[in-house]
Amino acid sequence: xxxxxxxxxxxxxxxxxxxxxxxQFSTGELVALLGPSGxxxxxxxxxxxxxxxxxxxxxxxxxxxAAERTVRQRRVGFVFQHYALxxxxxxxxxxxxxxxVRPRKFRPSNAEIRDKVNTLLKLxxxxxLARHYPAQLSGGQRQRVALARALAVExxxxxxxxxxxxxxxxxxxxxxxxxxxxxxxxxVTSVFVTHDQEEALEVADRVVLMNAGRVEQVGTPxxxxxxxxxxxxxxxxxxxxxxxxxxxxxxxxxxAVEIDAPEYTDADNAxxxxxxxxxxxxxxxxxxxxxxxxxxxVRVQMLGxxxxxxxxTLSGGDPLEAQLTRKGFQELNARPGETVYVKMANMRxxx
Amino acid sequence: xxxxxxxxxxxxxTMGLTLSYLAAMVLLPLAALFVKTTTSTWQExxxxxxxxxxxxxxxxxxxxxFAAASINAVFGFLVAWVLVRYNFPGKRIIxxxxxxxxxxxxxxxxxxxxxxxxxxxxxxxxxxALGIKxxxxxxxxxxxxxxxxxxxxxxxVQPILQNLEIExxxxxxxxxxxxxxxxxxxxxxxxxxxxLTGFALSFARALGEYGSVVFxxxxxxxxxxxxxxxxxxxxxxxxxxxxxxxxxxxLAASFLILLATNxxxxxxxxxxxxx
Numbered sequence: 001x002x003x004x005x006x007x008x009x010x011x012x013x014x015x016x017x018x019x020x021x022x023x024q025f026s027t028g029e030l031v032a033l034l035g036p037s038g039x040x041x042x043x044x045x046x047x048x049x050x051x052x053x054x055x056x057x058x059x060x061x062x063x064x065x066a067a068e069r070t071v072r073q074r075r076v077g078f079v080f081q082h083y084a085l086x087x088x089x090x091x092x093x094x095x096x097x098x099x100x101v102r103p104r105k106f107r108p109s110n111a112e113i114r115d116k117v118n119t120l121l122k123l124x125x126x127x128x129l130a131r132h133y134p135a136q137l138s139g140g141q142r143q144r145v146a147l148a149r150a151l152a153v154e155x156x157x158x159x160x161x162x163x164x165x166x167x168x169x170x171x172x173x174x175x176x177x178x179x180x181x182x183x184x185x186x187x188v189t190s191v192f193v194t195h196d197q198e199e200a201l202e203v204a205d206r207v208v209l210m211n212a213g214r215v216e217q218v219g220t221p222x223x224x225x226x227x228x229x230x231x232x233x234x235x236x237x238x239x240x241x242x243x244x245x246x247x248x249x250x251x252x253x254x255x256a257v258e259i260d261a262p263e264y265t266d267a268d269n270a271x272x273x274x275x276x277x278x279x280x281x282x283x284x285x286x287x288x289x290x291x292x293x294x295x296x297x298v299r300v301q302m303l304g305x306x307x308x309x310x311x312x313t314l315s316g317g318d319p320l321e322a323q324l325t326r327k328g329f330q331e332l333n334a335r336p337g338e339t340v341y342v343k344m345a346n347m348r349x350x351x
Numbered sequence: 352x353x354x355x356x357x358x359x360x361x362x363x364x365t366m367g368l369t370l371s372y373l374a375a376m377v378l379l380p381l382a383a384l385f386v387k388t389t390t391s392t393w394q395e396x397x398x399x400x401x402x403x404x405x406x407x408x409x410x411x412x413x414x415x416x417f418a419a420a421s422i423n424a425v426f427g428f429l430v431a432w433v434l435v436r437y438n439f440p441g442k443r444i445i446x447x448x449x450x451x452x453x454x455x456x457x458x459x460x461x462x463x464x465x466x467x468x469x470x471x472x473x474x475x476x477x478x479x480a481l482g483i484k485x486x487x488x489x490x491x492x493x494x495x496x497x498x499x500x501x502x503x504x505x506x507x508v509q510p511i512l513q514n515l516e517i518e519x520x521x522x523x524x525x526x527x528x529x530x531x532x533x534x535x536x537x538x539x540x541x542x543x544x545x546x547l548t549g550f551a552l553s554f555a556r557a558l559g560e561y562g563s564v565v566f567x568x569x570x571x572x573x574x575x576x577x578x579x580x581x582x583x584x585x586x587x588x589x590x591x592x593x594x595x596x597x598x599x600x601x602l603a604a605s606f607l608i609l610l611a612t613n614x615x616x617x618x619x620x621x622x623x624x625x626x
Contacts, residue, residue: 051521071524078525084518088540098526101536146522153526 001062001156001189002027003048008057010043017043018054019213028187030180032200035210036236041193042161044210048191049159050074061156074157077150077188081162083142085134091145092130095120098153120148123182140171147179151186160192164199176203197237201225209233231350234275241281241320243274243347252349256293256315261349272351278323280346283309283332292341295320297334309334311342384602387595399596404572405581409600411489412578416557419496424550427504428542434505435512449506452499457562464495465566487569492577495564496557503556504549511545544615551612555605 003025010018018040025031033041046052048059050071059066066074085094095117099108108116121127124144134142143163150158163179164172180203183190194200200207201221209216209224209232217229228234235242245254250265252258254274264270284292298319299310307329309322322342324332334340388396399405434446452460468475468486478485485491515538523533561579568575578601585594 049525051525071521072527072529075527076525078522080518080522082516082518084516084522086519086523086537086541097523097528097536101523101526101528101532149522149526 003157003189003191004060004063005044005048006058006060008044008047008054008059010040010047010052010054016213018047021057021213021215023208023215023218025189025191027189029205030183030190030192030203031206031208032204033191033193033208033210034197034200034236035195035216037195039210040213041195041210045159045161045191045193048157049076049078051078075153075155077153077155077158079143079146079150079158079160079163081165083134083139083146083166085142085146085149087134090131090133091121091126091137092117094134094145095148095152097149116152120152123151124148138171139167140175143167143175147182151188155188158188158190160190162193162195164196165194172199179203201237209236211236228275228348231273231275234348234350239278239321239323241276241278242318243276244318245272245274246270247272247349247351254347254349255318256313257291257344257347259344259347259349264349264351267351270351272349274344274347274349276344276347278308278321280344281311281320281322282343282345283311283322283324283328283334284341284343285332285334287341289341289343292343294339295342297336297338297340299336300329300334311340313342314339381602384595384598387591388599391592391596395592396596399593400600404576405578405597407573408576408578408581411492411575412558412601413604415489415492415496415577416500416554416560418493419500419557420550420554422493422497423501423504423553424546427501427549427553428508428546431505431508431512435509449502452501457499457560458566460498461495461563461566464491464498464563468494468567486567487571487575489568489575491567491569492564492575495567496560499560499563500553500557503552504546507549507552508542508545511542515541544618547615548612551608551615555608555612558601558605558608 003023005021005023005025008018008021009016021040021044033044035041043052047054050059050066050069050073061074071078086097089097096113099113099116102108118127118130121130124147126141126144126148129137129141134145137145143166147160147163160179164175167175176199179192192203201224204221206218206220207224208218211232217224217233219227224233225237228237234240243255243257245252245257246269247253247261247264247267248269249267250260250262252261252264252272252274254272257274259274261267261272264272282292287294294314295311296314297309298312301308301310305326307324307326309324309329311320311322313320320342332340391399430449434442434449465472465486467473468478468491470476470479470484470486472486475485483490485494519537519541520533523537528536559579561577561583564577565580568577568580570576570580578597582594582597582601585591585597
C-alpha cells in the first residue's frame with residue numbers, strides 16, 4: 001500500500017513539531033525518517049499511524065484519505081521503541097493478540113491462530129520461547145516479538161518508531177540487517193524512524209532527512225550522502241570539515257581554499273561555508289598539485305581499517321580532518337608535527 | 352550466608368533485633384491469646400464460637416467487610432484511575448484526601464458518619480424518606496467499613512497504573528482491539544492482582560474495625576452487632592476465655608486473608624506483572 005502525506009502541520013502548544021510536510025511512500029518501499037531528536041520524525045510516524053492527529057493536512061493510503069479512520073481501522077503495524085509488549089501474556093499470546101481481538105465473524109479458529117503464530121515465531125526464530133513472558137527475554141528478543149505481533153494482523157503498512165534505539169550496538173547491527181532481509185521477503189511498505197544515520201543509510205531504500213519540523217532532503221542513501229541538499233544534511237550525515245569564507249561572482253574563497261562555485265554566479269561577495277568530507281581530503285607528501293595547500297599533522301588516530309588525521313593549515317583557520325585507508329597512510333608515512341599538502345577533492349559551498 | 356559476603360556489616364545484630372522485636376510485639380500477644388483459650392475445654396470453645404449471637408456477629412462482620420472491600424475495589428480503582436490518568440485543578444488535594452480515613456481517629460469517623468446518616472442527618476433524611484434505614488442498620492456498618500478501608504485499593508492500584516505505559520494501549524489499538532477489549536485484555540489483567548491485594552487489605556482492615564462502627568451500627572445483638580464489639584462485651588463481663596475463643600477465630604480469618612494476599616502477590620510476580 002502506498003502512503004501519501006499532504007501538508008501536515010502539527011503544533012504542541014507554542015512548539016511547531018511539523019511544518020507543512022509533504023511526502024510520498026510507494027508500495028513495498030522501506031523508508032527511513034532520519035533526524036536529530038525533536039525534529040518531528042516520531043510525531044510524523046504517529047500521525048501516519050493515527051495515534052496523533054495533525055492540525056492541517058491529510059494522510060492518504062492508496063490515494064484514499066485516512067483522516068476519518070482511527071488507528072484501529074487503518075490496519076497499520078506499529079512497533080514501539082520500548083516494545084510495548086503485554087507483560088501478562090506469553091510470547092505466543094502477545095503475537096496472537098491481534099487475531100484474538102478480531103470481531104467473531106473475521107476471527108480465525110484456534111487452530112488457525114496457532115499455525116499463524118507458530119509461523120511468525122519461526123520467522124523471528126523464537127519458537128522455543130513461545131511460553132516465555134516478556135520479562136524473561138532480552139531486548140533484541142522483545143523487539144522481535146513486537147515485530148511479529150505487528151505482522152500477525154497482516155498490516156498493509158509497517159511503522160517502526162526507533163525500533164533499535166533501546167538495544168546495544170551489536171544486537172542493533174544484527175537486528176537491522178535481519179529487518180532488511182525480512183523486508184525483502186515480505187515487501188510490506190515500511191517506514192522507520194531513527195536518529196542513527198548509519199542505520200538509515202544501511203537499511204533504507206530511501207531516506208527522508210528531517211530537521212526542526214521540516215523535510216530537508218529525500219533520496220536514496222547514495223543521493224543524500226553524496227549530494228546533500230542543505231548544510232544541515234551535510235553536517236548530519238557523517239563527519240564534515242567546515243570552512244568559512246566568501247563567494248563572489250561564481251568564485252569561492254573559503255579558508256585557504258579557492259574553488260569555482262558556478263551555482264552562485266550572481267553572488268556579490270556573500271559570506272559562504274564550504275563542506276568537505278574527511279575522506280574527500282587528499283593528502284600528499286610533496287607540493288606538486290597547484291591547488292594543494294600546506295598543513296601540519298597534529299594527531300594521527302588509528303580507527304580499525306581507517307586512519308584519521310587531524311591537520312592544521314599553515315595559513316591558520318579551522319582545524320581539518322582527513323580520513324585515509326591504512327594503505328594510503330602507510331604510503332604517506334606522516335608523523336605528527338610534519339608538514340603535508342592537502343587538496344579538497346570534493347567541496348560543496350553553501351551561501 | 353549473607354553475613355559472610357555482604358559489604359554491609361551487622362547482619363547478625365540486625366537479624367537478631369528484628370526477630371526479637373517481632374516476637375515481642377506480634378508473636379507473644381498472639382500466643383497468649385491461644386494460651387488463654389486453652390483455659391476452656393474444647394467443648395466450651397465450640398459452644399462459644401457457635402452460639403447464635405456469635406455466629407450472627409461473624410456473619411455481619413464478614414459480609415459487611417466483604418461488601419465494603421468490594422465497593423472499594425470498584426470505586427478505589429476508579430479513584431486511582433482518575434488520579435493517575437487525568438490532570439485537573441485540586442488533584443493534589445483529592446490525592447491527599449484519600450489518606451484521610453487512615454489519619455482520622457476512627458471514633459471521629461464514627462461520630463461524623465452517624466451524624467450524617469442518622470434519620471435526621473444530611474443523607475439519612477432523604478434515605479429514610481425512601482424507606483432505607485442507613486444508620487443503626489447493617490447498611491450503616493457497611494458505610495463505616497467502606498469509609499475506613501477506602502485508601503487500600505487506591506494506594507495499591509495507583510503505582511501500578513502509573514507504571515502502565517500508554518504505549519501498551521496504543522499497541523492494542525493498532526492491533527485492532529476496541530476500547531472494551533483493550534480494557535479487559537490489556538489493562539485489567541495487569542492491574543487485577545493489585546486490585547485483589549487492595550481488596551484483601553481492605554477486607555482485613557474492615558474486619559477488625561471497631562471504633563467507627565460502634566457509633567453507627569446501634570449494636571443490637573443478632574442484628575447489628577459486629578464481632579470485635581462482641582469480644583469487647585465478653586471482656587466487660589469478665590468472660591476472658593469466651594472473648595479469647597471468639598478472637599482466635601477472627602485471628603485465623605485474618606491470617607488466611609493475609610496468606611491469600613501474599614499468594615496473590617507471588618502469583619503476580621511469577622506472571623511478570625510486577626517486574
